[in-house]
Amino acid sequence: MNKAKRHEILTRLRDDNPNPETELEYTSPFELLVAVTLSAQATDVSVNKATRKLFPVANTPQAIIDLGVDGLKDYIKTIGLFNSKANNVYKMCHILMEQHGGEVPENREALEALPGVGRKTANVVLNCAFGWPTIAVDTHIFRVSNRTKFAMGKDVVAVEEKLEKVVPKEFKVDVHHWLILLGRYVCTARKPKCGSCIIEDLCEFKEKTE
Numbered sequence: 001m002n003k004a005k006r007h008e009i010l011t012r013l014r015d016d017n018p019n020p021e022t023e024l025e026y027t028s029p030f031e032l033l034v035a036v037t038l039s040a041q042a043t044d045v046s047v048n049k050a051t052r053k054l055f056p057v058a059n060t061p062q063a064i065i066d067l068g069v070d071g072l073k074d075y076i077k078t079i080g081l082f083n084s085k086a087n088n089v090y091k092m093c094h095i096l097m098e099q100h101g102g103e104v105p106e107n108r109e110a111l112e113a114l115p116g117v118g119r120k121t122a123n124v125v126l127n128c129a130f131g132w133p134t135i136a137v138d139t140h141i142f143r144v145s146n147r148t149k150f151a152m153g154k155d156v157v158a159v160e161e162k163l164e165k166v167v168p169k170e171f172k173v174d175v176h177h178w179l180i181l182l183g184r185y186v187c188t189a190r191k192p193k194c195g196s197c198i199i200e201d202l203c204e205f206k207e208k209t210e
Contacts (some may be wrong), residue, residue: 001149001204003166009150009199010171013178016198020177022128025051029104029129030096031059034089036124037116042080050076061093061102088116106130120156123176133172135163140183141176147187149204 023044026032031051039047054075058064064072073086092114096102104125105111111122123136137145137156145151145159151166153159167175186197194200194208 005202006150006166007168009148009202010167010175010178012198012202013182014171014174017178017181020174020181022124022177024048027055028059029125030061031055032129033092033104033111033114033117033121033125034064036121037089037092038076038079038085040081040085040116040121046079050079061096064089064093065097085116091115092117104129119160123160127173127176131173133169135160135167135172135176137163137176138180139189140187141179143189144179144183144187147192147203147205148199 022032024032024035024039025048026035034054035047035051038050054072057075058067058072067075069086069090072090073082076082076086079085095114096104100110106126106129108122108126111117111125112119120136120138123134126132127134127136135141137160141163142153142156142159145163146153151159151162153162163175182197182199186193192205192209194203194205195210197203200208
């Protein structure tokens with residue numbers, strides 16, 4: 001795919017949704033960090049359902065420590081892998097209190113050192129909480145990038161590196177939101193809704209559907 005076509009795709013996505021946001025519900029960097037950690041291999045809908053009950057009770061590291069692992073599990077037991085996630089969030093809260101004064105660090109290495117936080121989670125937090133031009137690649141972005149030929153790569157890291165190279169600076173802060181939403185609602189895994197896609201004529205996917 002050439003540079004001009006990529007620019008037109010991003011322009012259309014921006015025009016359609018000028019101020020995209022994550023579908024996870026949060027009011028602080030800490031709430032976002034917890035929500036993204038809980039969202040691994042789970043839907044944003046299921047996470048929001050749990051955090052709507054959890055955050056009014058405990059939305060700071062100390063409050064979750066006071067709640068305890070078992071107390072936390074009660075709130076998130078509807079989310080997949082809730083046992084390991086509860087343990088990770090609880091340990092994370094201790095590290096935030098002991099090493100970061102209870103605040104979420106605006107630092108990739110410090111974020112990735114937290115239990116349950118990988119590169120994708122760190123990218124989401126840096127982007128959504130702090131406005132960094134990071135690109136978090138999940139299964140939706142991986143699929144859309146490869147299927148459209150926008151930024152091809154054999155794994156999520158390769159796709160992230162390709163997107164970093166080919167996405168102009170003006171689009172970088174928002175691009176991962178646009179691609180996630182496209183993949184979640186239009187360019188779906190089993191049967192993409194090509195006929196209702198705003199970039200259908202620019203996409204290089206050969207087996208388009210109606």
